[in-house]
Amino acid sequence: MHHSPFTSLVALGSLLAAATSTAHQFPSTHASSVSEETYDYIVVGGGPSGIIAAERIAETNKKVLLLERGTGPTVSTGANKTLSWNDTLTPIDVPGLSTALSEVGLFSEYVCDDTAGTAACVLGGGCTINYMVFVHPQEADFNDKWPQGWKWSDVEPAANRLYERNPGTSLPSADGKRYDYGIYSILSGFLDTVGWKAVDQVANPNEKYQAYSYPVWNVKDEKRAGPLRTYLPLAQQSKSFTLRTGVKVNRVVRTGSTATGVEIQTANGTSIVQLAPNGRVVLAAGAMGSPHVLFNSGIGPQAEIAKAQSAGISVPAEKDWISLPVGAGIKDHPIFLVNVQSNGTFSLLNTTSVVAGTDTADIELYDEQDSGILTQGRHRLVFWTSNVASDNVTRFYQGSVGATTGEGVIAITAYMTHGLTSSGTLVLNDAGNATVFETVPYLQTAGDREAATDFIQQMVDYYNNPAANFSIQGYTNVSAILDSYTAGIHFVGSNKLGTDDGRLANGTSVVDTNAKVYGMDNLYVVDASIHPDLPTGNAQAIVMVVAEAAIAKILSA
Ligand SMILES: Cc1cc2nc3c(=O)[nH]c(=O)nc-3n(C[C@H](O)[C@H](O)[C@H](O)COP(=O)(O)OP(=O)(O)OC[C@H]3O[C@@H](n4cnc5c(N)ncnc54)[C@H](O)[C@@H]3O)c2cc1C
Ligand SMILES: *[C@@H]1O[C@H](CO)[C@@H](O)[C@H](O)[C@H]1NC(C)=O
Ligand SMILES: *[C@@H]1O[C@H](CO)[C@@H](O)[C@H](O)[C@H]1NC(C)=O
Ligand SMILES: *[C@@H]1O[C@H](CO)[C@@H](O)[C@H](O)[C@H]1NC(C)=O
Ligand SMILES: *[C@@H]1O[C@H](CO)[C@@H](O)[C@H](O)[C@H]1NC(C)=O
Ligand SMILES: *[C@@H]1O[C@H](CO)[C@@H](O)[C@H](O)[C@H]1NC(C)=O
Ligand SMILES: *[C@@H]1O[C@H](CO)[C@@H](O)[C@H](O)[C@H]1NC(C)=O
Ligand SMILES: *[C@@H]1O[C@H](CO)[C@@H](O)[C@H](O)[C@H]1NC(C)=O
Ligand SMILES: *[C@@H]1O[C@H](CO)[C@@H](O)[C@H](O)[C@H]1NC(C)=O
Ligand SMILES: *[C@@H]1O[C@H](CO)[C@@H](O)[C@H](O)[C@H]1NC(C)=O
Ligand SMILES: *[C@@H]1O[C@H](CO)[C@@H](O)[C@H](O)[C@H]1NC(C)=O
Numbered sequence: 001m002h003h004s005p006f007t008s009l010v011a012l013g014s015l016l017a018a019a020t021s022t023a024h025q026f027p028s029t030h031a032s033s034v035s036e037e038t039y040d041y042i043v044v045g046g047g048p049s050g051i052i053a054a055e056r057i058a059e060t061n062k063k064v065l066l067l068e069r070g071t072g073p074t075v076s077t078g079a080n081k082t083l084s085w086n087d088t089l090t091p092i093d094v095p096g097l098s099t100a101l102s103e104v105g106l107f108s109e110y111v112c113d114d115t116a117g118t119a120a121c122v123l124g125g126g127c128t129i130n131y132m133v134f135v136h137p138q139e140a141d142f143n144d145k146w147p148q149g150w151k152w153s154d155v156e157p158a159a160n161r162l163y164e165r166n167p168g169t170s171l172p173s174a175d176g177k178r179y180d181y182g183i184y185s186i187l188s189g190f191l192d193t194v195g196w197k198a199v200d201q202v203a204n205p206n207e208k209y210q211a212y213s214y215p216v217w218n219v220k221d222e223k224r225a226g227p228l229r230t231y232l233p234l235a236q237q238s239k240s241f242t243l244r245t246g247v248k249v250n251r252v253v254r255t256g257s258t259a260t261g262v263e264i265q266t267a268n269g270t271s272i273v274q275l276a277p278n279g280r281v282v283l284a285a286g287a288m289g290s291p292h293v294l295f296n297s298g299i300g301p302q303a304e305i306a307k308a309q310s311a312g313i314s315v316p317a318e319k320d321w322i323s324l325p326v327g328a329g330i331k332d333h334p335i336f337l338v339n340v341q342s343n344g345t346f347s348l349l350n351t352t353s354v355v356a357g358t359d360t361a362d363i364e365l366y367d368e369q370d371s372g373i374l375t376q377g378r379h380r381l382v383f384w385t386s387n388v389a390s391d392n393v394t395r396f397y398q399g400s401v402g403a404t405t406g407e408g409v410i411a412i413t414a415y416m417t418h419g420l421t422s423s424g425t426l427v428l429n430d431a432g433n434a435t436v437f438e439t440v441p442y443l444q445t446a447g448d449r450e451a452a453t454d455f456i457q458q459m460v461d462y463y464n465n466p467a468a469n470f471s472i473q474g475y476t477n478v479s480a481i482l483d484s485y486t487a488g489i490h491f492v493g494s495n496k497l498g499t500d501d502g503r504l505a506n507g508t509s510v511v512d513t514n515a516k517v518y519g520m521d522n523l524y525v526v527d528a529s530i531h532p533d534l535p536t537g538n539a540q541a542i543v544m545v546v547a548e549a550a551i552a553k554i555l556s557a
Helices: 006-019 048-059 106-110 152-165 182-193 286-296 302-310 351-356 360-369 446-464 478-483 540-556
Strands: 033-044 064-067 211-213 241-244 248-255 258-266 269-283 328-330 334-341 379-388 394-403 409-416 424-428 435-439 471-473 523-525
Touching: 033 048, 033 258, 048 064, 048 241, 048 269, 048 540, 152 540, 182 211, 182 379, 182 394, 182 409, 248 269, 248 286, 269 286, 269 540, 286 302, 286 424, 286 435, 302 424, 334 446, 334 478, 379 446, 394 446, 409 446, 446 471, 446 478
Parallel strands: 033 064, 033 269, 064 241, 269 523
Antiparallel strands: 211 379, 248 258, 258 269, 328 424, 334 409, 334 471, 379 394, 394 409, 424 435
């Protein structure tokens, strides 16, 4: 890991704080130390967006500090809970163990305790604990609702920069074979009979109607990929880059519309890291983390800033509060789960025996030949379709299909995606120390409920078709399936990017088309919170594309 000279300066900073007065920034009881070292850029949050942004900044030789509240999850980033059978790997690295993170205790260790929906508080962000499903966005994901400057033709070069380093793969095993594809043969055979078609989702990302594909995973060199593996090592080669983990940013410190640094909280207490003259702060704390930092910085609805203040955060004087619709309009994909019994003989990989080291066949294939089922993620087929409800809106659906408990049981995780019209509201809880939903983002509109009902009815009809030899398990009727929806964990839109300045009447946007917070001179946001629309597939690929595009605009602005 890159060692920064900064840590020793924390102590020095404490001495300086005792000698110099920072009282104007802290009217309350606590005195905070101030760093001597300053940075051209401070990036808040070491998830996919933050790592990409910080690495691209480091390439320009600007001095950049990346602050992550969690720890590193891999050996090279400081983790020491390695696998019993390979002391260079943690369960995070091995694609086949992506379903075992709860079992080994890492999911609870890495998940945030202060967000409205599930989010990861670990270096690498959501990409460290997710199922690695990697869906290249279709053009409509940008062309429908993103503003000028953010259409597919504008962001395509950013997508290509991402795919060059982090392409994902549908064939991760080094021997070129697919393992355990019984589900694919059964389900593809059935989908063919009802008129769907097989597509190559990477070559033809716009084919999203009655189409199915092999899954593409965020895997590279037989390990979980993502910016932690594909960008961070590049940044760490640069002298201008510093990473600090275990550092939670409470708020942006600002003088009026100019950010001057950030207030951080570590095991050593609270202190301030300062920007160099003309420096900038880039928020990448995620769709729930970045709104929280903004509320604490006096930016957002008045009620939320007031809650942060009553929780003891040193928000700016009220005259400097910036009224923006932070947290309004947060969106997610609702999931409908349908389990179907087939006559197949496949079953879930037994990860307990992989973790224990007793599944020697799969472990040897992985360790010695970079091959086998452990190079693959959970899913075996991904499908898409769309429908049009009576509001004339086209809504898309994705199904991610894999095994579950019970031989031959096909688990279909079906999401309603791009085109859905519901949104929620993210606020602070009454204690002012965690985000919660004032309104959940799911199935709030009649159009969404009608469209979801039609889609689920289509699935139920398919799997009840006697010729198909399937039977639906668990919830079997449409209304029960609809009502049992769960969170897709693909949150976007809580700091919407757009041309309609949210400070003005009816304005809905928090950041402008250069990803700069309205009303601030040098504060930017690059993570999932700025997306004005939901993608057709899982979020991580488009989140990375947008971070690449946003940091390019920021560096040239
Ligand atoms: C359990 C789960 C499963 C998922 N499955 C998939 C999937 O299979 N495929 C897919 O495409 N997408 C999936 N996603 C979604 C995807 O991972 C996210 O869309 C993506 O990670 C969002 O990236 P981000 O950079 O916006 O934010 P995040 O990934 O949330 O990263 C934010 C980072 O900021 C840090 N942070 C937050 N607050 C602070 C603070 N105050 N100070 C310092 N650091 C801070 C966090 O620790 C984190 O590292 C899943 C997400 C989760 C949580
Ligand atoms: C392993 O890492 C944890 C958390 O970072 C740390 O507290 C512990 O001391 C480490 N253990 C060893 C043996 O290095
Ligand atoms: C928020 O504050 C409440 C009340 O003080 C406390 O019980 C809770 O643990 C805190 N939550 C977090 C995430 O810090
Ligand atoms: C806390 O201070 C000690 C002593 O200066 C330092 O070694 C350590 O890295 C600091 N921890 C954090 C999280 O900053
Ligand atoms: C359905 O599958 C069962 C095995 O589960 C098999 O015995 C039966 O022949 C199949 N029926 C048809 C119509 O294919
Ligand atoms: C998985 O493997 C473990 C350990 O080898 C074993 O105890 C357990 O019964 C297996 N589980 C299943 C569902 O086969
Ligand atoms: C452990 O995994 C690494 C990375 O995949 C591999 O290079 C190495 O050979 C493995 N070690 C053993 C002992 O199998
Ligand atoms: C939907 O489109 C049809 C045909 O163009 C039109 O008749 C109808 O009024 C539209 N409905 C809505 C709600 O816009
Ligand atoms: C399973 O069902 C399919 C579809 O009906 C049928 O073609 C096949 O023969 C069955 N397989 C077995 C092993 O029964
Ligand atoms: C649908 O299923 C639920 C749960 O299994 C059940 O309670 C409900 O009565 C069913 N509704 C209809 C219309 O069959
Ligand atoms: C804001 O929206 C309301 C209701 O749609 C409308 O009456 C009002 O004129 C709008 N104000 C501005 C400044 O656009």
